[in-house]
Amino acid sequence: MNKQLQLWIELSELQHRYVHTLDNDLLEQWPDFFVEDCRYEIVSKENADRNLPAPVVLCRNRRMLRDRITSLRHANIFEAHTYRHAVSGLVITEQSDDEITAVSSYIVINTGAAGESTVYQAGRYEDTIVKADGLWRYKAKRCVYDTSRVATLLATPI
């Protein structure tokens, strides 16, 4: 198979496994998609377009990702809900021997306790992916969301 196509399939597979953990309450596995020295960020397009840094979520290592989940499981109070991510438009934008950058689009449909499903967030992933111990992992994942108003609150990661 064309090597470039093979790479695209591998990154696509990574992405699908990533959203699988978020959509199926496997949150404890979510940090494992990142290398220890990573950066994860959820930021509005409104800020990103103006080069303003204020995030909704900002983690600068994998321990902070684990803390987010610990807090969700043990401390924070929010309505039971389920996400369904739809991802599309994965494009590799840069690649070197040890690092790849890629962008893609996502839509998150959220279903709350009343059973109503709504488009909770639409946005763009900006990813930096590296190979660690033979596996692709995220070194950076930036979720730039178009849906400028966050409905009620954001508990589960994107």
Add this chain to the structure above:
Amino acid sequence: MQQSTVNPNLTDDQSISFPQADGSEVPYSVFSSQEVYEREQDRLYRGPFWSFLGLACEIPNLHDFKSTFVGDTPVVVTRTADGFSCWVNRCAHRGAIVCREKHGNAASHTCVYHQWNYNSKGDLLGVPFRRGQKQGDVMLVGMPKRFDPKEHGLQVLRVAEYRGLLFGSFSADAPSIDDYIGPEMRPWIDRIFHKPVVYLGCTRQYSKSNWKLYFENVKDPYHASLLHLFHTTFNIFRVGMKARSIPDSRHGLHSLITVTKPEVDSDTAKAYQDQGIRSMNDGIQLQDPYLLGQIPEYEEMCTNQIQPIFPQLVVQQIHNTLTCRQLLPKGPGNFELVFHFFGYEDDTPEMRELRLLQANLVGPAGFISMEDTEVTELVQRGTVRDGDKHSYMAMAQDAPEQTNSNITESLIRRFWAGYQKAMGY
């Protein structure tokens, strides 16, 4: 804005009755009634109050502008050669929104509908075909001869700046901004805005609940350690902390809550257990507690300063994260909350990074704030019916002079007493 434009349906509003003058019992209908909402737009947002528009550092250059709201009226605030200007974002011609961008830079603003053009102060500059047009030998007439552009500018609001905070008012009766903020609140605004600030962006949150439920929430220190379990779970919020709960003396609508670390930081986990409070989870720890740290930058080491300035602003310092929360009503059952983040111009890179990391604590995904909109929505849903029934807020009612407590509802009562007066209830 004249007060006489009250909707006739509102002049004889017998449906709202507060059982107590001290604000301790609030009829649930004020959270969902359209009539109450209309009256608020008239009496509060058009009344003798100052509504927060934004930070001056959001629009640092000449002719920078931002679109925002006073109540639910769309307005634009812009930096002019001699200060700031604010006008209703509604063309004097046919009522269309003139400025369609959230922010930008423009010396003049043109309505797209018929290209009526206004300068940054809202004065009408140009009307296409005002003087008609010659077509062959025939002069097609334009606007009437009596048409005077000076009479057709955009509706202008008063603008006041206090230490880089911008406020707008429709009312000629609003006092000076210094008097409005008042002697109890000013030192604490001055504390945060003691040197030049820089804008770091905003996050927006939309809640299906009434704006006053959020105002109650920021005047309610009683809930902090009970609802926001992040504190207790990770042993941050300590019972022995020194507190302030201070209302302003003018109308009680503004207030201040502070929490200050005790000099000796003792472990008071036992105090929580003795009270039988949920979740003092021994053994659950953060793997990277750096974001719970605080770099000293003020004389007093407050971990929290929560300061609502009625009706649209909450100044907030939590550890080293600084925001101005802008509270915008969107009908009786909805509000938008905009967290405007800022830092100081002279922040070190380390301090700037910490401010951004601590954004994790606040805002829509905030470890210690995400529950706030959850509970305002629970109240909204719980009070949908039986509008004449009321809440009951009596914590620390027997000690109105006590301003050093975090287990008090005194600030909420003062708020509702002030609200009753402002609304004529």
